Amino acid sequence: MRVSDEDRERTAQQLQLAFTEGRLTHLELEDRLEIALTAKTYGDLLGLITDLPVEQPVDDVVTLESKNGHLKRSGDWAVPRRLRVSSKYGSVELDLSEAVITHPVVDIELDLTYGSAKIVLPEGGVANLDAFQTDWGNTATSDVPSRQRPGAVYVVVSGRAKYGGLSVRYPRKRWFTH
Template sequence: MSELQMRVSDEDRERAAQQLQRAFTEGRLTQLELEDRLEIALTAKTYGDLLGLIEDLPVEQSQGGDVVELESKNGAVKRSGDWAVPRRLRVASKYGSVELDLSEAVVDHPVVDIELDLTYGSAKIILPEGGVVNVDAFQSDWGATKTSDIPSRRRHGSLYVVISGQAKYGGLTVRYPRRRWFTH
C-alpha cells in the first residue's frame, strides 16, 4: 500500500483545511474554490485525497514542529523512557548507533514516520506491545532488516510506525520490549 492510499486522521483533515483557508486569505483561491476544496478536505479518506487539494499551493514554512531531526557524527542517538515522539522523526548518524524506545514514550499520533540515514551503524527501534511497523521503504546495503514477529499490516487502535531511509554498513532491528520475569 502506498502512502497516498493510507487513511488520514481528523488532525490531517484539519491541517489541510487550515492550509486552504490561509491560501484563500492570501488571494490564492476564490471563495468558490475554497468552499469546494474544504468540503472535500473535511470528508477526505486518504492522503491522496488531501494531496490533490493542496498540491498547487505553496508548501507551508511554519511546520518546524512537525518534523524533529536528530543527528550525530560519532556518538549514539538514544531516546527512551518518557519522551514525546513527534509525528515525523529524521535521524542521521554517521559513525554511531540509533536506539529509539517507544515502549514507554508519549505518542500522540496514530502514525509515526521515522526516516533513518545511517552510514556506519545500526538502528534498534522498540515498539510498544501491539505496535505495527512497515519497513518496506528502508534499505540496508550491508546489513539485515529484522522485524521479528511484528505485524506490518495496519490495525485499528494500534500505533503504526513507518520506517524509511537507508543504512550503508549496518542494519535495522524492530522489536517489542523484552519481557521481564520476576521470581518471588
C-alpha cells in the same frame, strides 16, 4: 496510556475540521465528538480519526544527528510525527515502548553510515520497513507485524544503512521473582 484534556480537544478540532471539509456527516461528527470528549486512552482517540487524512505540520519534524556517538531515546519522551535520524559512526536506539505517541502514524527516516538501528515498539504496534534499505552488513529484521491496524501505532521506517542494519521488536519480557 491515558489522555489529557488537551489531547481530547485536539482530536475534537480534527473532527470538526473533517466535518467542515465534508469528510463527516453531522451525525458522524456528533457521535465522534461525544466519544472524543469522554475518551480515557489514546486508543479511544485514535479509533475516531484513523479513517481521516493526517495533516503534517511542518514544525512536527525532529532531527537527531550524531557523528561519533550513540543516539538513544527511551522512557517517557514525546515522539514527533516525523523523526529524521542521522548517525555516521554510531548506533541508534529508539525505544517507543514507554513514549508518548499522539499520532496514529509515525515516520522515521534513518541515515546510517557505519552503525545499526534498533526500534522498540509498544505492545501491539506495527512497523512497515519496505522503504528502508541496507547496502552492506545486516538486513532489516522485524519481529512485529507490518500491516496497519486500527488503534495501533503504525511506524513507517525509510532511509538506509550503508554498513549496518535495522531491527524492530517489542520490549523484552521482564520476569520478576519474589
